[in-house]
Amino acid sequence: MSLLVRRTGPLATVQDRGRAGLAHLGVPRAGPLDAPAAALANRLVGNDADAAVVEVTFGGLELRTDAGLWVAVTGAVVPVQVDRRPRGHARAAWVPAGATLRLGTPATGVRSYVAVAGGVAVAPVLGSRSTDTLAWVGPPRLEEGVVLPVGSSTGPPAPHDTPRPPRPGPLRLHPGPRADWFAPGTLAALCRAPYVVGEASDRVGMRLEGPRLERVRDGELPSEGMVLGAVQVPPSGLPVVLLADHPPTGGYPVPAVVEEDDLWRCAQLRPGDEVWFTPA
Amino acid sequence: MQLRAFGPRALLAEVADARAAVALGAWARAARLDVAEVVPAAGTVLFDGVRDAEALRVALAAWDGAAPAVQRAPVEVPVTYDGADLGFVAERWGTDVDGVVARHTATTFVSAFCGFAPGFAYLTGLDDALAVPRLDSPRARVPAGSVALAGAWCGVYPTASPGGWRILGRTSVALWDPARGEPALLAPGTPVRFVRA
Structure with missing residues (x-):
C-alpha cells in the first residue's frame, strides 16, 4: 500500500515522535511542531502514538492512494477533499483506492497533519522517521512524484475524539x-x-x-x-x-x-x- | 559543580572545563540516570527529560569528578595535510608547516562534545597557547573531511558546510554515518590521534 505525492505545498515532511537520546551526537530531536495535533490525527485513524504522519506547512498537499484507507487531517484547519468532495477536519475519512486527498490553504494557523491508517512507513533513520530540517537527518522533505509506503493498519478508526480545548492567552x-x-x-x-x-x-x-x-x-x-x-x-x-x-x-x-x-x-x-x- | 534549572524538565550542571564535562557526561551515562538526554558541552552537562529533579540532584552529588575507567585505544584519523590555512597556523605557532603537522600528530585529542552538525566533534588536547582565531568571514563551503582548528579546538567537518575554522588538511574517513551502529566516529569521550595519510 502506498501514497503518491502529487503536490507538496510550501513544505511537507514526515514526522513521528522524533529522535530522542542523540543530542550528544549533535542530532536535533525533530518531531511534529504541533505534537497534540499529530497525536490526535493518529488516534482518529486507529494508529498508535509512534506512527509517522505528514506535517504540511500552509496546506497544498495532494496524495493519491493505490488502496482504500482511512485518513485524518488535524492541526491548522484546511479544506479537505477526497476526489473533490469535501470531508471534515479532525475526523476519519475513507479514501478509496485510486482517489486523491487534497488539502486547501488554511485561513488561520500554519501546520496541518495528515495521518493514514498504518502510518507512513518510510525507512527509519536512527530510530525515527522524522525529517530534521536543520541537518537533514531522516527522510528528505516530500517532493512531487515521490511514493510513500504505508504500514499495516493496527486498529479501527475512532469515530470521534475529544477536541483540543482552546488555550487562549499568553x-x-x-x-x-x-x-x-x-x-x-x-x-x-x-x-x-x-x-x-x-x-x-x-x-x-x-x-x-x-x-x-x-x-x-x-x-x-x-x-x-x-x-x-x-x-x-x-x-x-x-x-x-x-x-x-x-x-x-x-x-x-x-x-x-x-x-x-x-x-x-x-x-x-x-x-x-x-x-x-x-x-x- | 553548580546546578541550574533549565525550565521544569532539565538541569544544567556547570563544571570546571570541557574535560570535566566529558567526564561527568560519561559518568552519568554509566550510572544510567533517569533522564532522556545527557549533553556535554564546553563547560556544562545538560540533563534533559528529567522526571525527578530532586533525585537527580542527589545522584549527581555522588560524582567524585572522575570519568569511568574505560581505556580505549585512540581512533586514528589519517590526514592529508594540504589545508589552505596551514601557513597561517604555522605563523601563529612560530613554526613551519612541518612543525604544525608534527605538533598536530603528536597530540592525543579527546572528543569533548558534538555540536554544529551531527557528528561534528569538538576535540580538546591542544594547549590554550596554540589557540587560533576563526576566519573573519566564514567560507561558504568547507568540504566534508576537512580537519580544522578554531581557538584551541580541533574539529573534522562530517559533511560539507559553511565554516570559519582554519583548515589544516583533509581525511577520507567517514565521521558520520547514520547507518552505522555508532553513527558518530568521534562521540564524546573518544580519544583521537591524527596521523599522516
Whole structure:
C-alpha cells in the first residue's frame, strides 16, 4: 500500500515522535511542531502514538492512494477533499483506492497533519522517521512524484475524539539558566509587552520582534546544551524560541523556557501574529 | 559543580572545563540516570527529560569528578595535510608547516562534545597557547573531511558546510554515518590521534 505525492505545498515532511537520546551526537530531536495535533490525527485513524504522519506547512498537499484507507487531517484547519468532495477536519475519512486527498490553504494557523491508517512507513533513520530540517537527518522533505509506503493498519478508526480545548492567552514562561546575563526582571520584561512573530521563523525556532532584552554581561557564552522551548537571546536582544529542529547546543544565553504544553501554539503562529508571555 | 534549572524538565550542571564535562557526561551515562538526554558541552552537562529533579540532584552529588575507567585505544584519523590555512597556523605557532603537522600528530585529542552538525566533534588536547582565531568571514563551503582548528579546538567537518575554522588538511574517513551502529566516529569521550595519510 502506498501514497503518491502529487503536490507538496510550501513544505511537507514526515514526522513521528522524533529522535530522542542523540543530542550528544549533535542530532536535533525533530518531531511534529504541533505534537497534540499529530497525536490526535493518529488516534482518529486507529494508529498508535509512534506512527509517522505528514506535517504540511500552509496546506497544498495532494496524495493519491493505490488502496482504500482511512485518513485524518488535524492541526491548522484546511479544506479537505477526497476526489473533490469535501470531508471534515479532525475526523476519519475513507479514501478509496485510486482517489486523491487534497488539502486547501488554511485561513488561520500554519501546520496541518495528515495521518493514514498504518502510518507512513518510510525507512527509519536512527530510530525515527522524522525529517530534521536543520541537518537533514531522516527522510528528505516530500517532493512531487515521490511514493510513500504505508504500514499495516493496527486498529479501527475512532469515530470521534475529544477536541483540543482552546488555550487562549499568553505562553507560559519558566526560568532559564542564564537570567543572570540580563538586567534584573528580564522574565517580567518579556511578559510586559507583546512580541510579533518574525518572517524567518521555521521548524528550528520562532523568531520574535519587539522589546530588546538588555544584557548586563559582555562576551560569549561557551556552547551549552539547549532544550525544547528555550528562549535564546542573541546579541541583537531579540528572543528566539527554540522548536523541534533546534541545534542541540547553542552559544546564546537563555533567560526563560516556554512551557512544553504551550509549544504547539508556536507551530500555528504566523509571521506578524502577536505573542504574549506570562510567568508560569 | 553548580546546578541550574533549565525550565521544569532539565538541569544544567556547570563544571570546571570541557574535560570535566566529558567526564561527568560519561559518568552519568554509566550510572544510567533517569533522564532522556545527557549533553556535554564546553563547560556544562545538560540533563534533559528529567522526571525527578530532586533525585537527580542527589545522584549527581555522588560524582567524585572522575570519568569511568574505560581505556580505549585512540581512533586514528589519517590526514592529508594540504589545508589552505596551514601557513597561517604555522605563523601563529612560530613554526613551519612541518612543525604544525608534527605538533598536530603528536597530540592525543579527546572528543569533548558534538555540536554544529551531527557528528561534528569538538576535540580538546591542544594547549590554550596554540589557540587560533576563526576566519573573519566564514567560507561558504568547507568540504566534508576537512580537519580544522578554531581557538584551541580541533574539529573534522562530517559533511560539507559553511565554516570559519582554519583548515589544516583533509581525511577520507567517514565521521558520520547514520547507518552505522555508532553513527558518530568521534562521540564524546573518544580519544583521537591524527596521523599522516
